[in-house]
Amino acid sequence: MPITKAITGNGALAEAMRQINPDVVPAFPITPSTQVIEEFAQFVANGEVDTEMITVESEHSAMSACLGASVAGGRVMTATSSCGLALMWEMLYVAASMRQPIVLSLVNRALTGPINIHCDHGESMGARDAGWIQIYAENNQEAYDNLIMASSIAEHGDVRLPLMVCMDGFIISHAVETMQVEDDEQVRDFVGEHTPVHSLLDTDNPVSWGALDLQNYYIEHKRGQMAAIENAPAVIADVSQRFGQAFGRSYELFESYRLEDADRVIVAINSIAGEIKEAVDTLREQGEKVGLLKIRVFRPFPYEEIRDALRNARVVTVLDRSTSMGAYGPLFAEIRTALYDLEERPLVYDRVFGLGGRELFPEDIVEIFAESRRYLEEGKVEKVFDILGVRGD
């Protein structure tokens, strides 16, 4: 039976992992994702799952073990944050190029330094070019739902790529919210059986994985990988629709919140979307045409769909919760690229916020909309790039 439960974001991810019952979970704990593995380890100890849990000595080893278990034919999951993902870096690329459908729960946290344990999206944005599918979640319900959909997307024959489900550290991972936990059997039916492809344990058909690939083939292999991730949006849409039919919550590549007639739009990722929705509702009551476009799938990036969704907007404010030193924020770069092909482009500008977990309150969102109103009236953007809430001019 589905139940409504008060649960933390990390607890929701552990719950989904229990229901999926993966074959192998190699993991190394790191704040704020520790609790995912901690709770899952209890499920293993209690015999509630059949998973082989491997406690490794680092995240580099965790992702290496994921890779080994995956090429051996297992369904593999793990979780990490921040510097843990950074230590996996080398293996992230290997997993993607070897087309292993490993599923990673990423609880977003700022990268060191200075050392910090709180939320921003620096690590996942840094990993955006690794070849993994990235799906973001606003709250614990979405994180849970995305994780349940993850295996079906990653393991799909047209895709076969690793996938990370991203959720905000502490803000969501450690906050208790009520959400719906679906029935175990129904989740297992939805996720289905894992079918290994070229398994190393299939000794009747021996294979070699991870061979050297030089000037004569590297680019062809990369092209194949590109084709796989290009296939992902259709598969994500299909799995999301099937999820909606099974559990009643439907998802698109991104969420459009009061967007249809909005002339000023904020584009953002993850938990901040909750506060933006609140601010949008407040301003809508006052007759302002504002809206939100919340990114769900960042890789592959749905350029055309987002361009169409923002076609009628006149001012677009992009909120980047990470920074690319010496460049505009990563989300802004994508959004502005998406909008370039429009004949009549909206004004678009970038605001970096929330680095290292700095809060942004609903009244701050209202202020952001006040600025975008000014730009709409003046017909131009005063500052293309700025950092919100930083002390000093």
Added chain:
Amino acid sequence: MTDKYKLKTWQELPLGGVITEGGNAADYETGTWRTARPVWCSEHCIHCLNCWVFCPEEAYKLSDGQTRSGKPRKEICEIDYYHCKGCGLCVAECPVNKKGDAVAIEFVHEES
């Protein structure tokens, strides 16, 4: 070698670069690496098979033969120059060469 090694398009490649055929190192022509070539001299060879043991490319080929007293044994019969990369290990490890009275494996510069 054959069409098997004709460069493929990206659509023709197996998933994730997996190699589905075992033992395909044998198809790789390491003979092109050679700058010097070992030449086997059957009249001096004592068929101790040291060269066969030390050769990293399995370039020494064996045939069935017999000892002077008629016992069956394996004998060196030729060098496979498709794979011999001219490392010279066989030349260095040959006990006939070491003794110095004769040369069972000669090392000569590869004609370019």
